[in-house]
Amino acid sequence: xxxxxxxxxxxxxxxxxGMAVIDxxxxxxxxxxxxxxxxAEIAGLEEKLFDMEPFKTxxxxxxxxxxxxxxxxxxxxxxxxxxxx
Numbered sequence: 001x002x003x004x005x006x007x008x009x010x011x012x013x014x015x016x017x018g019m020a021v022i023d024x025x026x027x028x029x030x031x032x033x034x035x036x037x038x039x040a041e042i043a044g045l046e047e048k049l050f051d052m053e054p055f056k057t058x059x060x061x062x063x064x065x066x067x068x069x070x071x072x073x074x075x076x077x078x079x080x081x082x083x084x085x
Contacts, residue, residue: 003031006052007081014048015041017074023084031062036069 001009007020018037025032037045045066049055055062074080 001053003033003054004081004083006049006054007033007035008079010045010049010052011035011037011079011081014045015079017078018069019074019080019082021082021084029061032065033062034065034067036067036073039068042066042068 003022003024004020007022011018011020015037018035018041020036021034023032023034035045035049046064049064050059
């Protein structure tokens, strides 16, 4: 399972709606992931993420940011995962 698949699985399993933005930081050692979910669903999300592969075994290679999803985002497509190239 890659980062995109893992983020989508996390969002679908634990959040009513949400978005993940992945910056693979080509050439660097760290992958940056920003996750946006409704405020009520933020608590405990990082621990749930690090219980999943590939994050579980490579925790030191990921920088995770979790923030509040604006109300107007993800109204049509409930779960979104995007990559910044």
